[in-house]
Amino acid sequence: MRALDRALLVARRELDAERRQPDGVAAALTFAGLVVLLESLALGPGRAHDPDVASAVFWIAILFAAVLLVSRSFDRELEDDAIDAIVALEGGRDALYAGKVLALAAVIAIVALAAGAFSIVLLDLDVRLAAHLVLVAILGVVALPPVVVLVSLIALRVRARVVIVPILAFPLLAPQLLAATAGTSAALSGDASAALGWTGLLASFALVYGVLGLTIVPAAIE
Numbered sequence: 001m002r003a004l005d006r007a008l009l010v011a012r013r014e015l016d017a018e019r020r021q022p023d024g025v026a027a028a029l030t031f032a033g034l035v036v037l038l039e040s041l042a043l044g045p046g047r048a049h050d051p052d053v054a055s056a057v058f059w060i061a062i063l064f065a066a067v068l069l070v071s072r073s074f075d076r077e078l079e080d081d082a083i084d085a086i087v088a089l090e091g092g093r094d095a096l097y098a099g100k101v102l103a104l105a106a107v108i109a110i111v112a113l114a115a116g117a118f119s120i121v122l123l124d125l126d127v128r129l130a131a132h133l134v135l136v137a138i139l140g141v142v143a144l145p146p147v148v149v150l151v152s153l154i155a156l157r158v159r160a161r162v163v164i165v166p167i168l169a170f171p172l173l174a175p176q177l178l179a180a181t182a183g184t185s186a187a188l189s190g191d192a193s194a195a196l197g198w199t200g201l202l203a204s205f206a207l208v209y210g211v212l213g214l215t216i217v218p219a220a221i222e
Contacts, residue, residue, distance in 0.1 A: 003095065006094075007094070009099065010096055011103040015107075018107060024068065025069070025107060025110065028107075029111055029114055032111055032114070032118075033118055035061035040122055049125065051188035052181075052185045054119060055180075055185040056181045062115065062144070063144065063170070066108050069108065070148045070149055070165070071165065073104070074161075094214055097213055098214065100145070105141060112141050127187070129192055133188065133195075135196075136180065140176070143180070143205045144176065150217065151172070153217060175201075175205060176202065179205065182198050
């Protein structure tokens with residue numbers, strides 16, 4: 001099998017597992033929705049309506065949801081040592097990383113879509129540049145999985161993995177979080193040039209961390 005075929009096979013397997021056991025997706029959706037709801041209650045309609053505040057809270061919720069989803073994904077792998085069978089195959093380590101990244105991006109996209117729609121309706125946000133907002137959201141979602149999956153693989157056999165993964169991932173994801181928040185705020189406010197500038201930065205982050213992950217994953221899984 002080609003490398004892409006192996007990665008897609010792992011991604012399909014992962015999405016099938018999420019479909020059969022949707023508890024991780026349900027938890028991520030609930031968490032993201034509650035964060036947005038609590039924001040509106042804690043800050044009040046005036047401040048919660050601000051594009052900067054709404055964008056920051058949204059992406060923080062998506063970031064935590066991504067960590068929650070990837071933790072649940074690897075918990076399934078470790079329950080019956082299924083991950084060992086994948087790693088033992090030729091090219092299995094790269095396929096495991098790439099497949100997990102693709103699957104996680106797809107699931108996060110669903111969570112982001114639901115949380116974004118909920119935020120727009122609940123906070124009564126004025127979306128001035130809808131196309132730019134969609135582009136920022138797509139690239140923001142794509143930029144998260146390479147880092148989260150890589151850190152999860154590095155900490156795979158650590159007992160305190162639930163604690164270690166956020167500690168390692170969040171500093172690495174700070175630039176992505178800043179770019180996604182600023183780009184979303186610019187799209188909501190109607191600043192097209194700023195929104196496009198931040199999307200370029202997000203695309204660069206996704207590419208760099210994706211290549212870095214494929215480079216060091218074989219050694220990281222040892």
